[in-house]
Amino acid sequence: MMGNKQINLRRLLLVVPIMVLCTPLLAQKKVTGVVTSAENGQPLAGVNVFVSGTKDGTATNDAGQYSIDVPSSSDSLVFEFIGYRSQTIAVGNQTTVNASLSLASTDLGEVVVTALGIERQEKSLTYSAQVLGGDHMNEAKETNVINSLQGKVAGVTISKSATGPGGSSKVVLRGNRSITGGNQPLYVIDGVPMNTGSRAAGGGSFGGRDGGGGISMINPDNIESMTVLKGASAAALYGSAGQNGAIVITTKSGKSGKLSVEYNGGVTFDEAISLPEYQNQYGQGDGGEFIANSEHSWGPKLDGQEVTLWNGNKVPYAAHVDNVKNFFRVASTVNNSISVSGGNEKMRTFFSYGNVAAQGIVRNNDMVRHNVDLKIDNSISDKLSTTAKISYIYQDINNMPQTGEAGRAVQSMFRSPVSIPLDQMKQFNYYNEAGLEMQNYWNPGSSILANPYWQLNRELFYEKKDRVLGLFQVKYAFTEWLDFQVRGSIDKTIEHTDNRVYNDTYYFKGLGSTYLTGDYRRQSTNLDALLSLRRDLSEKFNLSAYIGGSLQQGQAYTLTVDANGLNKINFFDMMNAKNPLTDDSFTQDPQVQSLYGSATLGYNDYLFLDVTARNDWSSALPRDSWSYFYPSIGLTGIISEMTTLPSWINYGKLRVSMAYSGSGGSAYRDRNYFTVGRGGSVGTPTTRSLPTYKPEITKAFEVGAEWRFFDNRFGFDVTYYNTDTKNQLITLAMPAASLFSNQYINAGLINNSGVEAMVDVTPVRTENFTWDASFNFAKNINKVIRLTDEVERAIIVDDRQVLEVVDVGGSYGDMYGIGWQRDAQGRPLVSDTGAPLLTSGKTVYMGNYNPNYTLGFNNTLTYKGISLSFLLDYRNGGTVIAGTQALLDSDGHSKASLRGREEGIVLDAYTVDGQKNTTAIPAQKYFGAIGERYPASEFYARSATNLRLRELVLGYSFSPSILGENGFIRGARISLVGRNLFFLHKEAPFDPEVVTGTGNYQGIEYNSLPSTRNIGLNLKLMF
């Protein structure tokens, strides 16, 4: 049985393997200290601490603490950390040396991880790269680590799917580029592209199940840093997949030095916020009449008199406006992560185990995840080194809520009459004469709604995933400045789903109970080789060059079985299937082979010329057109080093770059295929193929400036970019009578331009107290320049609420919907019954779902060991359709539906013959006409503008003096964390960030799971 299995797995929490890796160190003097981030005061884990002039070093633990033996002759320590500015601090007679590191993007000489895992000096970059340390993700945690980026990185738009723990997120860097392709960035872990395939993406009004995404399963505690490469320039070396930018993740490695054991754990609580507003004056019924079977709240005024419910129980006729709030629970999430790191110069090991047990706010929804990671770095000789990494992830989720109308329990709860007490609904079943369990609902057999508690308890969905990521890398250094590396990796996921629908679940009416299972396998493999050269060519010239090649491929296999009814009712076994239907599919991603090279020529360490070139061969393209080439070039200059600037200017850099990047597209698009369906019948192709399929090309230009002033207390980093994406593979509607509904074409020109700015200020910096503030701002303007000579519109999706299109002259994400018919003067029209006359098609412009601009404001106040940081996140503009509101209005449940209840509504409009309307329409008829499941969206278009307190962290790091010099616990930090705490301003009746799916169809809220406020405690310990 499924349930038992889970309980056992849940009992596995906190099984901690013990590893002992010891390296004795010779010591003259022991120095300890804490390394924190200057940006937010939080301790930095994994910082390399070296004795100056030697290779002897250690690394900080999760509490940011280190302990090192320093030869008495040495006078200073060097602190180095990827993404941060290095620091050298004199030791002198001290035994405690604390360091505070600033982000590398603010200084010279620092190292960032870029494309292909190449580490580069920050100052030589010709494009914008924003680095986030792991501390941004492992304190105020999200179960999907990528959500932690929201508000912290300029130009990143993140939309969470409203599906509880384990759900995926849509991430867009610098605007949407591709009309019908994906718009999400590439994720790269330790230099290797990750498989981002998913079983499903949800979305649409009917909705569906989110399959989770590749990134959502990663353990946030293992992340050392995340580099966001937003532009095509940054990703030019990633080819096809990097066209939408890349997020490069570096995981933690073992450090040579003393064995270090770290624990990071926490508990957080989620509660639903931004729930719909209900009215409390009218009860269940229709047309002013109490009807015990009604699904509406158009009954008479609530008077507290006793009424008989559908189930025969008598209750006072009164409002229960907190039904929805009480239906959801305060959900807890417990996470634990322990890591062991240690080694010596020959071999370094990093092992970690993490687990998460997360509840959703929907009572039957929970998730368990276990992450095991092992990374071993070996220095076999001076010349030969290897890295091997294996990650295993287990994740299971019970009853992840679906989106849209398929989000049945949430929808049924939202749409329950306000006068039915929740405890009456909780009696969700009864047994009929035949002893069969039946659903207890006030309107039996309803086509859309049901008892929400029945849906919680009798429509079950279980999924589990086993995922393995493996990496093996060999590096041979010919000389100090020339090395060769070969790397192979695999990312494989095995997934099983189990869906049980009990008898008398209405949408399966007649078939009785049913049972559906699915098995999914996905894998991608990557093989690459890289030759690196780093040389000073002369006194002034310095060259780094890389040349390499790679081979990537992936495949996915699916087998689903639908019992299509069960012979023995409610017995969930495929042997018991009534009319089993089986589906399988096997798809291969195109194989992409690549050769690439890059060279950076530095002059005097203040002027850098950067050139890259890549050639891809993609099997998706037609025969003999497999190959495509794209280059990039960039130039950057450190002005502050070229000339003498006033002393209050600490740093000044200008950069410019231009890049092309190509996408080799999807498999099987160059030929038409007939299909073979169930029973052997043959079907015909529906989308006309494109025998001349060409790769999609993005041309990107960006220019930026990075300056720091006043002893680094004020700085900014501004980027302007402009990208053109052309030759897109567009799925364009064809006249159906051509016998194809769509055709693939290569066409289009979409332009994105915009500005990203980051500003850092340190208003206060004293010995004990520091206040750091940073702003980030992003604005993207999207323009559709061209489709084809004949076609001016491509449809992204035509759904109930809106038609989302790409119109020449418009911008990506324009939405059209049903609206009010208007006369020649633009005045709205009503019929002779006073009802609004609506357009028959979706012809009225609703707005665009993308934001006008976004703003993040991050503050950190530190006083000794105490730090307080908070993030305010503002989004301006964008339209979102309030689909749930449309339902609740027409049902009479919403506060808005109180309008004109008694007297009717005289709309401010005109009759067809030009007379001012004087006829009142009953409120139920009015809201019935504009709302319900096929709403006139013009009445429900809302602004997504909002300002929220996204994150707040109050932390305290115990100083070594409290813990004792040689105590068992060498470091500790405790923090109170909160995410998504509240809105300071919001225009839509819900959190506009929750969306129906993570595909290109955005801008719709429809029966979405409410967003949540998240508060918790986090503890980091080092042993």
Next chain:
Amino acid sequence: MKYPRITSIRIFAGTALFLLVLCWTGCTKNFEERNTDPSGLETLTTEDMKALFPTAVYNGWNVAYQTSQNLLAGMYSQYYFCTQPAFATHRYVMNQQWLTSLWTGVYVSAMPSLVNIIKQSNEYPAINAIARIWKVWLIHRYTDYFGPIPYSQIGNYVEGEGVAYDAQKDIYYDLFKELDEATAILEENLDAAVSFGQQDWIYRGDNAKWLKFANTLRLRLALRISFVEPDKAKTEAEAAIAGGVMEENTDNAFIPANPAQYNSLNRISGWNEFRMSANFESLFKGYNDPRMPIFFEPAARDGEFRGGRSGLTQEDQAKGYNTYSSTSNVAPRFQPNTQGTEPMWVMYAAEACFLRAEGVLNGWDVGGGMTAEQLYNKGIELSLKQWDITDQSVIDTYINGTSLPIAPAPENGWDTPPLTDIPVKFSTDPEKQREQIGTQKWIALFPGDMEAWAEMRRTGYPKMYPLIQSDNPDMPKDQMIRRILFVDIDRQSNGKAVAAAEALLGPGGDKVSTRLWWDVKE
């Protein structure tokens, strides 16, 4: 400071060259195989071509069944009334999103398989003829929805021009020509060496039955144009009779259902979104019709057979006895439990009798020695027998019934009079006879709502109940909606052709009130 030696540069360049050579020579060898969809076919064998036919048959029948058959013709024929508050088509409001699925269903899911078969089957005359007959069956259903539709230019997409529509008259003339040619071919090839065989889901390779099917279809189309082109109609009808139409229930055309290709009426009836109309209640209860419990089941609320009125508002749908639990769903045989077994109707022999009866009234030579009354009675008898009412005394009692339709369900809250004043027993008044034929044919066609609605528009029979409310200002609630609007999706991708087609509709233009070419009877 050290500077690079020439050897290092050589290693670097050598590796680069090695990688280049590696890629260009070997790696793309499997590219074509990799980019070939293992689940697809690039070319079709003869057997594959035959296997296209079930696709054309099932998809053609099933096209957008709920949203564009049940919720359009099902409502406009007044077989059912709508109980789902979110739907508005039953109040004469068009839903363009639904029409998209209808349009692509016809032209992309069903039609391409026929076009492929017809193109590839020149050597196999029986196959070719049957595919053409099925194409006529498909096309006539949709020209009778929209009027002009793409027909002669199907599959002939011209860049910049799209695919042109044809006038309905031209379509009908060509459908007759197609049936004429196809029946001639089929007559010669009844035992063709290569036939659809088991891929013929309707008659399992019995080509003689297809011949009757084709002639019955020809008769149906002939009557359809009998008011606008009586002479052509007579010629076509007489040719059909000469070729031989369906006479017995064993000639009936059904598509067998299976779990994957299920009967969509059964699927959607489980959702409780439509119920028996007041029209059926008035007629069935008035005539004491034995088919009532076969077509419908008693209301869950009180065990009564009860119908409802068309065009209810959301408020009305929830009140009194208008709810789905107070009215009659289709009978269990049309419910989800049997969705994988209940066969899907296509055409019945009973209809042929009613068509002939009307033809005889028109003075055509289509009676085959039988009078209009005999044909009318035989149509009723075939229909009753088809639904397993085989007791001759029950049949005779019904045929000779003189009771009149009743006033349906006063408890629904509407003052609904009886639908009409005709009994079952054949009248002597010629116009009443036409009404009786139309009314009995409407019952006998069930659940074939598309044909029922077309014939209601053509003949005005059976009579309709006014809607409770029309939400379409173009269409008053007491009149029958005349057509379905052109489809927005085609307007967007095929704009020129749609604009030209609007002109073909005449002065009424693209409105639901515009009458089709054959719809001329006042």
